[in-house]
Amino acid sequence: MLDYIIVGLGLSGIAISQRLEERNKKFVVFEDNSQKSSLVAGGLFNPVILKRFTLAWNANKQVEIALPFYREMETKLQAKIVYPLEIYRKFFSAEEQNNWFEAADKPILAEYLDTKLVKEINPNISSEFSFGRVRQTGVIDTDVLIKEYRNYLKNKDEIQFKSFGYNALQINNDSVSYNGISARQIIFCEGFGMLHNPFFNYLPLRGNKGEYITIYSEELRLKEIVKSSVFIIPLGNDLYKVGATYNSRELDPQPSETAREDLENKIKKLVTCKFEIVDQSAGIRPASKDRKPMLGRHPEYKNLYCCNGFGSRGVLISPMVSEQLINFIENDIQLPQEIDLQRFNKKHYEA
Ligand SMILES: Cc1cc2nc3c(=O)[nH]c(=O)nc-3n(C[C@H](O)[C@H](O)[C@H](O)COP(=O)(O)OP(=O)(O)OC[C@H]3O[C@@H](n4cnc5c(N)ncnc54)[C@H](O)[C@@H]3O)c2cc1C
Structure with a gap:
């Protein structure tokens, strides 16, 4: 049995995959090219909001984590990524x-x-x-980061270039299964594609x-x-x-x-x-809706997670919050309330 299934390999899916590799977890990624936000992004990392000259949310902490993260990616993928x-x-x-x-x-x-x-x-x-x-x-x-990371996973047989079909997901007590693949949990990183996800589309994306x-x-x-x-x-x-x-x-x-x-x-x-x-x-x-990432565990299904809501700042946000999400799943370290999707639980039960 795998440890994880990951849906989507934009900045969110890459950061999550990387955090799982660091912990020697076994996973497979599904990617269908339906969204392009990470691919077309300007890729800027800039802690300052240049309209008002204020610091972006948590940006100094994010910079500290993000730069070493991308430098490590350069070494791992043998590609120039940071400018x-x-x-x-x-x-x-x-x-x-x-x-x-x-x-x-x-x-x-x-x-x-x-x-x-x-x-x-x-x-x-x-x-x-x-x-x-x-x-x-x-x-x-x-663009280089995504292409190289896809190749890297392809060479290890850890990615399937297919659309993830939500209807085929079977949720069991301690695992999930999908078209013959079993995993302990699944993390959805579909960006705006989350709109089609029946488990998480109650979130205010x-x-x-x-x-x-x-x-x-x-x-x-x-x-x-x-x-x-x-x-x-x-x-x-x-x-x-x-x-x-x-x-x-x-x-x-x-x-x-x-x-x-x-x-x-x-x-x-x-x-x-x-x-x-x-x-x-x-x-x-x-x-x-509140301009903060939305991540964490599904209110009813404990093996389903999502990592989304990066808005216009995915480059700096994803390395930090991916670490927080995996620490939550693997080590039971609580997510900060302001990013925990539990803040929208009411919407789930109303839906
Ligand atoms: C024009 C533009 C400029 C930007 N400039 C910057 C910038 O300079 N700096 C910055 O920090 N941020 C920037 N951003 C924002 C940044 O791109 C996002 O914050 C970030 O890319 C979101 O990453 P994500 O992985 O959550 O989503 P996405 O990049 O949308 O990735 C989701 C992935 O999931 C896949 N997927 C979805 N559904 C399924 C499914 N059912 N099955 C299989 N795969 C699926 C999609 O194909 C996609 O690859 C910019 C965005 C745009 C549009």
Whole structure:
């Protein structure tokens, strides 16, 4: 008998698989390519909310856990995944500059926000009110991480590229069985796909569609990340990701003309040099009603778990909460209330 079945191999499923490997647990993953959030993500790790200059929820703790986690992945997969890059936040007014200085004065933000403003970062991107530099930030190449991790599991015969059919799941007292596979427990990591999961779709999952365009520009020659009305993220070879959009009303998976126009208009206002749009991608962020992850044990079936609700911050959140979930299952260490899906138990019994 296996220890676990895992459904979904985005950032959540990868972090869970990794935590199980660390404990020598036996598992199999199902993955059907139905969701793309982790694949298309900008991959930014950035502890600071750059709209208000506040620290994101638990972000300093998350950074401490996430960076060693991804460095270990690099060694394990023999692939480059971590790209430390500073973010330059363009200011639009003197008031914004003042807010930045006020924030940088707070001990919790001081290590991230540089108080020396930068006048110029690139001849093609100007800023009347200068730029603020954010430290300890960068990009995780989620595309490489996912592809390499899939290959890694494939070589060990630990992944099936198939859709998990919920109707075929049999729940027993101390185990679950699915199409001839038995395991002690199952963890669902389907991102926005959880909508189709009859066991967990009572949870208040809120989809938010995000889109990026990729531009090609020989002239731009930008080495760092810029945050203005959009992010510009250098990818190498004169390519840059520009985005992302946020849309909670249209939740179809296709890239849209509206998002493309919106991003094109924004980047035209931001850079003065020529560029060409060469690609566009879309995904649905799996967010929760209270903007916190939702993980833990099903209120009725003790062998069913879920790990979801990472919203727009899966890169930093997943290494930390995956450890907390496996500690809960394996060692009975309680989950913090604010992420425990028990906070929505009432919704389950009402459903
Ligand atoms: C445009 C965009 C930009 C983003 N940028 C960033 C960023 O810069 N930094 C950051 O931290 N976060 C970013 N995010 C958010 C981040 O992508 C998410 O927080 C994270 O990827 C969620 O991971 P997940 O594994 O929960 O879900 P997903 O990535 O959706 O993964 C779920 C997986 O489960 C599979 N699946 C679902 N149902 C089934 C089934 N029945 N059977 C088999 N497999 C199934 C899907 O195919 C998928 O691979 C961005 C998101 C978008 C859309």
